[in-house]
Amino acid sequence: MMARFFQLIRRDVMLAFRQGSAVTLSLSFFVIVIVLFPLGVGPELSVLARIGPGVLWVAALLACLLTLDRMFQADFEDGALDLLMIGPLPVEILVLAKVIAHWLTSILPLIVVAPVLALSLNLPGDGIFALTLALLIGTPTLSLIGAVGAALTVGMRRGGVLLSLLVLPLYIPVLIFGVAAVDAAIAQLSVAPHLLLLGGISLGSLVLGPLAAAAGLRLSLS
Amino acid sequence: MMARFFQLIRRDVMLAFRQGSAVTLSLSFFVIVIVLFPLGVGPELSVLARIGPGVLWVAALLACLLTLDRMFQADFEDGALDLLMIGPLPVEILVLAKVIAHWLTSILPLIVVAPVLALSLNLPGDGIFALTLALLIGTPTLSLIGAVGAALTVGMRRGGVLLSLLVLPLYIPVLIFGVAAVDAAIAQLSVAPHLLLLGGISLGSLVLGPLAAAAGLRLSLS
Amino acid sequence: MSFSVHNLACQRADQIIFDNVSFSLAPGEAIWVRGRNGAGKSSLLRICARLLKPLEGSISWQGENILDDPENYVGAYQYLGHQDALKSAMTVEENIKFWADFHGEADVSSALAEFDLIPLRNVSADILSQGQKKRVNLARLAASPASLWILDEPLSALDRHYISQFRTRLSRHLATGGMAIYATHQDLELNDSRSLELDADT
């Protein structure tokens, strides 16, 4: 079972890199937001530094939201999801593999470039470190919760907007604690409580996410 | 020929509303950005008002960018683009119909809600008026230029990122003059020069866009 | 009115799929393009439908080369491919009607009736069975008049009854001076249609 689990992850990661759809969509989106922003609000460093952590987190959230609907949709459209669902892997594990692949392809690249972009927005070193840490700890929640929404809306005609409605409220705590962690680091306060909270949310969604998403998938497909 | 032209627009608009993909994607994206932003950067009214015009324009640009790749892709995937291309409508006119449908479904709804969102970001009345006007005059360029990119990348495996790279540089002038118009209105200066410039860019792209996009389509399909 | 193809060759991804293909069609004639899987039948039909450029050769419609000047050819032919071009957000009738109007002067309701689609007319296109989708596409074809039909596997997914229904319709098309090029692995059992073997060349 483990072998299949990893094969599925490997396939999804490979497809994402070869097709370039997920990786580049989220990454280029992330970069574009951060590039366009100074053009839009003007290049004053003080303003940029003030809004920097917020902009970075919002951009990450949006990038995740945009790639979510591909999590099951591509496989649904070409019939591969049918074959996956009737295969030997329990649906919960299947969802977990999809979530991990999504995180690796759509979110990890973005965490890798985040420090550079943060630097360009004039964030101080402490803030950048806290940002990277907070992203690493907080973003798995985004994929996990997102999977529930993606599973419920797969194959649905107006799926996209429903998906956003569904997962957005659940993303807000991550956003708020994530930004709070960076702000705390910039203000030389302790970031630990915020990171612990983010970690707690991630663990909680690690337990509930796959269960709910599997139920959703079974539902949408039958 | 005119009848066919309008039929095509009508069909695309109808599909967009029924499937909810384009309309709701851009609209919900736009709203989500504006909702998330204050949560990320904090609710201080002065900061929000300062960055408001930039946030709104950047959000509009991104919403447009996100919906661009659907302009020809959906019809390409189900074979309808084949039938459209060999049909009696000249390809340039076909592109124009697609562009108009894209603008009506992906951008107009967003201009309609923009004043409300601007109000929530605490923009003054003059600024809101200028914003709406600037969006109305400037956004057709986004669809027109976008069509060229969409046509060149239809059916391409890594189309998405190429598309962004192709059209983004061309979007930046619109962004800059668009924000400048709003800032001018807030500062009680004349907005006319900025709007004229935006109008000029739109006219220019109205002439060149369909020609280039038609050439691009012929290229990608054969 | 005549359609003729001279010395066509087709290349896809560094490979010559076929070459030296020539044939011509007069009103009332049909050609059955035959060949093994991968022989290039679909490619040939796409070339005839102006969806693919041939590597070399010429295609002419009423004596004019359509590769240079397709003006008269556009509107004179219809193409039915593997993909169904159906929009799931539109009903069966809306789907057919759009294409019919797009081609001009159409008779949607008799086309619907011809393939027994009246009971399905208000059904959304995505819940159709495979064969029902094919029937919708055949009805699209039948709805607007065109001299030349270019048909890629028109029979797949159809049951026997509709195969014979389609045969009747095609015969009528030919009898009224139409032409057809079709590729299929099943035998359409059309009287007096010539066949073009693509394997011979490879």
Add this chain to the structure above:
Amino acid sequence: MSFSVHNLACQRADQIIFDNVSFSLAPGEAIWVRGRNGAGKSSLLRICARLLKPLEGSISWQGENILDDPENYVGAYQYLGHQDALKSAMTVEENIKFWADFHGEADVSSALAEFDLIPLRNVSADILSQGQKKRVNLARLAASPASLWILDEPLSALDRHYISQFRTRLSRHLATGGMAIYATHQDLELNDSRSLELDADT
């Protein structure tokens, strides 16, 4: 080893498509599901493949009801549907290999050889012709062992040669104690396969 279906009914969008369908399969047996377009063949096969819930009725595998407890059934069957489940960004071999590994203990290369896919193994799946895609899917089926094959129109787009190739493969599957349920409008000309008419009920 046995597969049996009792009193199955299927509802789709407020309509009863079929009801009272019962049959059973012993090792070495095959059933040809027949019926008009829209009779519910694909729906029946999807129900057997656990992709659709029946309105009522029971399906059992080795005496156990799979609707309640599919544990033993999973892995014992394979499904081939209308959609090809091919990823255009992977080569033919990668596509087959992924599914084979996913199902476990597979023999990819002999499956490739069986449907003449060796020359195409490193070709990306999206440039295949329709029939070549079908062959890839048949090779996927043949690559990993399963007792029951559930096949929805396995012959469409295949040329004569591969139809008989597939018939041979299916016969071997049956001869080695396998079972099959298939729906097709073309005659597979398989000896001793029973047929199940779906039209009768409606």
Add this chain to the structure above:
Amino acid sequence: MAIDLHKYANPKRFLSIISVIYPWSVWLTIILLGVGLYMGLFVAPPDYQQGDTVRIMFVHVPAAWMALMIYTIMAVSSAVGLIWKHPVADLTAKAAAPIGAAFTFLALVTGALWGQPMWGTFWVWDARLTSMLILLFLYLGYMAIWESFEDTAKAAKAAAILALVGVINIPIIRFSVDWWNTLHQPASVATMSGPKIHSSILIPLLIMGLAYTAFFVMVLIIRVKAEILQRRLRVMQIADLRQR
């Protein structure tokens, strides 16, 4: 027959219970609303700071309570529907959603109207207001998901999953004012140490709350009844189809 179609069609006992409650809810709504509005608008003293605008409170605060309460009710009955497969529970959740959305909308609008004199702006993006807006979106999403599935059994399950996942938003709204300091009033009625406001305001506020609750029960009963009848019709249609 393997599944009993009639369990959907015949929740007779349930129908008889709700038809007993219904007249009570109508009368309670009328009386409580009358008394509450009278006390709120004429008896309660104007605020020494806010003047008469404080009276918006008697509409706003109970509406906000209802918005939260109805979502909680929806989530609970969704859970019941999901776990015990009780069809009436699904129907109750479905019927409650539009009422909850209406109360949410009312709280938003009255809050915005109140915000203009109090904070000098109709809207601020603080945590409570934003999460309340998102609650409205959740209600809309819940209603949309019912429309998105053709099959009602499927729709019920999907909507239930959505309602349960979304219930996390309720504590976020409830405690947002404590977690992040914002412009909005912190809790002053339902706090650990008892109400913090004067009884001349508290009493009409509570009466309005009860009035809204009675109104909710009344509309809910009407809607659930309609749903049950409609479903019974469908079951009969299907049975009819089977006969042929």
